[in-house]
Amino acid sequence: MGGIPITVTALYLVAAAVALTVAWLRGHPSRRPPNDPRQRAIRRTTRWRWVGVAVGATLGVAVAAADPLDLGALLAAPVFGICVLVGVLIGEASVAPPGGPTRTAALEVRTVRDYLPRRMSRAVAVAAVGLLALLVVTSANSGPDDAGNPGRALKLRCPPTTAEEHGPWPGAFYSVPLAVVVLLGLVVAYVVLRNIVRRPRPGGTPDLIAVDDASRRRTARAVTGAVGILVGLPLAGVAATASWALLSTACGPAWGRPVGWFLLVAWPVVIALTVWWTTAVLVPKRATAAGVAS
Numbered sequence: 102m103g104g105i106p107i108t109v110t111a112l113y114l115v116a117a118a119v120a121l122t123v124a125w126l127r128g129h130p131s132r133r134p135p136n137d138p139r140q141r142a143i144r145r146t147t148r149w150r151w152v153g154v155a156v157g158a159t160l161g162v163a164v165a166a167a168d169p170l171d172l173g174a175l176l177a178a179p180v181f182g183i184c185v186l187v188g189v190l191i192g193e194a195s196v197a198p199p200g201g202p203t204r205t206a207a208l209e210v211r212t213v214r215d216y217l218p219r220r221m222s223r224a225v226a227v228a229a230v231g232l233l234a235l236l237v238v239t240s241a242n243s244g245p246d247d248a249g250n251p252g253r254a255l256k257l258r259c260p261p262t263t264a265e266e267h268g269p270w271p272g273a274f275y276s277v278p279l280a281v282v283v284l285l286g287l288v289v290a291y292v293v294l295r296n297i298v299r300r301p302r303p304g305g306t307p308d309l310i311a312v313d314d315a316s317r318r319r320t321a322r323a324v325t326g327a328v329g330i331l332v333g334l335p336l337a338g339v340a341a342t343a344s345w346a347l348l349s350t351a352c353g354p355a356w357g358r359p360v361g362w363f364l365l366v367a368w369p370v371v372i373a374l375t376v377w378w379t380t381a382v383l384v385p386k387r388a389t390a391a392g393v394a395s
Contacts, residue, residue: 109334109337109338109341109368109372110165110174110177110334110338112369112372113334113337113372113375113376116372116373116376117375117376117379117380120376120377120379120380121379121380121383121384145192145195146189146192146193146195146316146320147192147385148192149188149189149191149192149195150185150188150189150192150320150323150382151188152188152191153184153185153186153187153188153189153191154181154184154185154188154382154383156184156188157180157181157182157183157184157185157188158181160180160181160184161177161178161180161181161184162177164176164177164180165177170250170253170269170274171269171275172274172275172278174338175271175275175279175335175338175339176278176279176282176335177334178330178331178333178334178335179279179282179283179286179331179332179335180282181330181331182286182327182328182330182331183282183285183286183289183331185323185327185330185382186286186289186290186293186324186327186328187289189293189320189323189324189327190289190292190293190296192320193293193296193297193300193320194296211298211299212298213294213295213297213298213321215298216294216297216298216314216317216318216320216321217294217321217322217325218318218321218322218325218381221322221325221326221329221377221378221381222325224329224374224377225325225328225329225332225333225378228329228332228333228336228371228374229283229287229328229332231336232283232332232335232336232339233280235271235336235339235340235343235364236271236276236279236280236339237276238360239270239271239272239276239339239343240252240272240273240276240277242255242256242270242272243255243256243270243271243272243273243274244256244266244272246266246268246269247266247268250274251272251273251274252270252272252273252274252275252276252277253268253269253270253272253274253275254266254267254268254269254270254272255267255268255270255272255346255347255350257350257352257354258352259351259352265350265351265352267346267349267350268346269342270342270343270346271338271339271342271343275339276339279335279339283331283332283335286328286331287328287331290324290327290328290331293324294321294324297317297320297321297324298317300317319385320385322381322385323381323382323385325378325381326377326378326379326380326381326382327378327382328378329374329375329377329378329379329381330375330378330379330382333371333372333374333375333378334372334375336368336371337368337369337371337372337375338368340364340365340367340368340371341364341365341368343360343361343364344360344361344362344363344364344365344368346361347360347361347364348361348362348365
């Protein structure tokens with residue numbers, strides 16, 4: 102999209118690097134014996150999450166570099182988020198159920214809502230709805246570009262006889278594949294969260310239950326962050342591209358310039374939120390017997 106996704110990605114990477122460094126320096130992981138049973142599930146799920154991060158980063162770079170029309174750059178973040186989610190899913194599935202001659206089971210009802218971080222999940226939900234609404238609007242006002250690519254230009258009629266065309270524009274050429282990939286990521290995220298809830302308890306003592314619940318919240322926070330990246334970075338790229346096109350027009354609908362200014366202000370905010378979600382994936386809070394500590 103005319104280099105705008107590259108600019109958005111560069112700003113995101115710089116901000117994320119600073120935030121991750123600060124979060125990492127502030128963290129003081131607790132030391133436990135290597136065979137502490139309360140930490141086995143945490144270590145296993147953490148390893149698989151990092152496998153997902155590594156695979157997602159590799160595939161994301163490959164996808165971004167593969168498409169000269171910047172569709173790959175738009176899909177790179179969702180691809181990364183899906184790989185992280187798959188890594189978390191494998192990690193959850195690899196946790197062995199409690200064994201031994203005597204097993205206990207608690208009578209309890211666990212739901213996804215019990216483990217989701219409230220503020221973060223609400224912010225991600227708002228970003229997802231915002232991305233969907235923006236893609237609907239941009240797709241409805243798109244047309245073919247000079248090369249004949251459908252849905253890649255903003256077409257405007259200027260009375261009485263002139264017309265304007267601005268591109269690239271985040272119309273159907275970008276929105277349809279992006280919506281498919283994002284929808285796939287949301288389905289994977291739902292499956293992962295269901296697995297987090299249904300994973301067997303490692304034991305029935307209050308101490309083990311407390312650490313297990315903290316571990317589930319920690320993983321659910323990482324999943325929420327991965328979904329945030331999945332929708333946040335594309336939202337920032339689409340908002341920046343659409344605002345640039347709308348503010349460059351000499352004519353057009355009455356809503357064009359107000360929406361353009363709103364998107365111009367909104368996309369840096371989305372970048373900041375995406376950095377927050379990134380820290381949830383790469384520098385998660387520690388699981389302790391008292392809950393999830395920073």
